[in-house]
Amino acid sequence: MRERLKYLKTIGTILRFANPFRYLRRGWFVLTNRLRRRHRIDYVLLMLPASMPVFPEKRGWLRRRLQGTPPMSLTQLQRSFDRIADDPRPVGVILHLRGLQMGFADLQTLRAAIMRLRERGKRVVAFAPEYNNASYFLASACDEILMMPGGQVNTTGLRRQAVFLKDALDSLGLVMDGIAISPYKSAFDTLTRSDFSPENREQLEWLLDSGYDVMINNIAAGRGMTIEQTIAMVDAAPHLDHEAHDAGYVDALLNEEGLKAHLDVEHIVPFQRASKILLKQPDKRREQYVALIRVGGLMIRGTSAKPPGNIPSPVPFVGDERTGDITVVQQVRSLMQDDSAAAVILFVDSPGGDALAAEAMHAALTELATDRPLIVYMNNVAASGGYYISTAGRWIVAQPSTITGSIGVIMGKLVSSGLWGKLHINRVSLQRGENADIFSDEQPFTDGQRKHMRQHIERIYDQFVRHVCDSRGMTWDAVDAVGGGRVWTGEQAKTHGLVDELGDLRVAYDKACALANLPEETPLVYIEPKKDQSLAPQLAQQADPAAMLRYMQDGLRMITSGAAQLLMPFKWDE
Structure with a gap:
């Protein structure tokens, strides 16, 4: 199979160089770039959405007509x-920011992109009606911070909240x-609890401390x-517009109409238009690429x-997206047959899940990493x-604020006999086999069943x-000293040798x-999973108000079915 692929690639390379249309495309590329140069651009104005996916969502013509541009x-x-x-x-570039709501790792990715743009000689200006923690954290990487009159700098610090449902479940x-x-x-x-356990409170405190340090140090x-000045800024927030300007937290107060005068330029071009007149670089064809899963x-x-x-669901993770082991294993096996994928990046943005699903993914990734x-x-x-699954990799990269670790196992089941009793519904069961009811929701684990389940999680x-x-x-x-379920930030994980x-x-x-040993221009190709449904069933499901409730019900069943789970202890929302 591989020899056949190599032969076909060789034939394709010969045909590309012999194809006269290749040179016509090159001529057309040069001509269009000359036409683009006739347009003046002083600054490109980019309005960033509140949240941004990491990878682009592909939408065909019909989907764009029905759902809009992604x-x-x-x-x-x-x-x-x-x-x-x-x-x-x-x-x-002028970055127009309006209430960013993104994870800190994504914000750090954006900050790194801004710093690279500045290193290449371009100015980056932040402009916003007002600033929250996320937008100011991002704006602090820019050359200049501008705010509308009447706005506030709401860098009020970090706060996390947990919801405990034990008492509500007891009542049901x-x-x-x-x-x-x-x-x-x-x-x-x-x-299972009405408040934090001492251990969970301890790790949440150290995660909050680490995240706060990252925010303060970057700003x-x-x-x-100085660090002291930044902490004082946070502790005294919110700041009125004139107070923020006088303290140097923002560099100027002005409306969007005043940008040209403030920057002393004439041509501020919105990105939608700029994308059509910015110069393009020729596509460099490469025989090899870096794949991303x-x-x-x-x-x-x-x-x-x-x-x-x-x-939104009060139970973490049950309403989130899901990655299946079959999907990932199929992607990995397909890449193993493709010698053009010279290297692979595993992009992980997951709190974990089913233990056997993780093992199936890990096994396939480990095999991929052998060649x-x-x-x-x-x-x-x-x-x-x-x-x-990250342990299959040769090298692990994390953001300082990435939430990682949680090396541990948990399992459990939801017992509903009390609910049926409140409804005056009697369920009568017959069984053969001492432990036929081990995963039943009628009663808690017996001592013997609990001992077996304990042995199971210790094995995993x-x-x-x-x-x-x-x-x-x-x-x-x-x-084990840094495991046992303990959760760390990326910065802490590096100190502990996990990153x-x-x-x-x-x-x-x-x-x-x-x-x-690939050149820097090597393409990075995102390997998208195949969709199980065509467009029509997907749209019908989205139009069904009960579909999301069924989706969350399935998620809760997956987590509380008695199967071993490799799941982090909480959902760390920014």
Whole structure:
């Protein structure tokens, strides 16, 4: 099969060079760039959406007509920055920010892109009606921060809140019977407790401390302030417009109409128009590429799925997107047959999930890594099962604020006999076999069943720890000391030896190219999972108000079915 592919590629290369249309395309490319040069561009105005997916969403003509144009992705934004940097006409970029709501890892990716654009000689100006934590964190990487009169600088600090449902479940006659490898592995605390356990509170405190330090240090470095001055700014927030200007937190107060005068330019071009007149660089055909596989959301057995709606759930993860082991294994096996994929990046943005699904993914990824570099990039979350599959990689890159670790196992089932009793419904069961009811929702685990389930999670935990030992060159005891369900930021994980390098996706890409001896211009190709449904069933599902409730019900069943879970203890919303 591989020999046939090599033969076909050789024939394709010969035909490309012999094709006269290749030279016509080159001539057309030169001509269109000359026409583009006739337009003046001083600054490109980019209005960033509140949230941005990492990768672009493909929508055909009909989907765009029905659902609109998909939002700009982070990868598209970085390519746009590259085009602006390559064009000598623009002085820089104006980023119009309106209430950013993104994870800190995504914000750090954006900051890194801004810094690279500045390093290439372009100015970056932030403009917003007002600033929250996220938008000011991003704006602090820019050359200048502008705000509308009447706005506020709301850098009020970080706050996290957890919801506990035990008392509510008790009132309904529902009980969650859970077993965890250690108190730090507290994924079921939402359902089994009314408040934080001491261990869970401890790790949430150190995560909050680490995230706060990242925010303070980055703002201080970007604005040329001391740590003490930055902490004082946060503690005194919100700041009125004139107070923020007088204190130097913003550089000027003006409306959008005043941008030209303030920047002393004439041609501020919105990005929609600028994208048509910015110079293009010729596409460089390469025989090889760097492939990217994404694992996002809850890890499950079966095929991947996306939620049909957007209804918030008090139970973490049940309404999130899902990545199935069958989907990932199929992607990996397809890449193993493609020698052109000289290196692979595993993009992880998952809190984990089913233990056996994680093992199936890990096995396929480990096999892939035997004949080409596999680099792992951890985005906002790569915890528990997300870290499990990351151990297949040769090199792990994480953002300082990535949530990772949570090396541990948990399992449990939801007992509903009390609910049926409140409804005066009697269920009578007959069974053969001492443990035929082990996964039944009628009663909690017996002592014997609990002992067996405990042995099961200890077996999976040992398997997890050994994967980490093999990947990180650590002893079992050393991994257990930072494992046991403990959750870390990327910065802390690097200190503990769980991560190799801090940085963004570009850092992971550079490492992949270096290990595979590829040139810097090597294409990065996102390997999208195949969709199980055509457009019509997807639209019908999205129009069904009950579809999202069924999706969340399935998610809750997956987590509370008694199967072993490699799941982080909480949902860390920004």
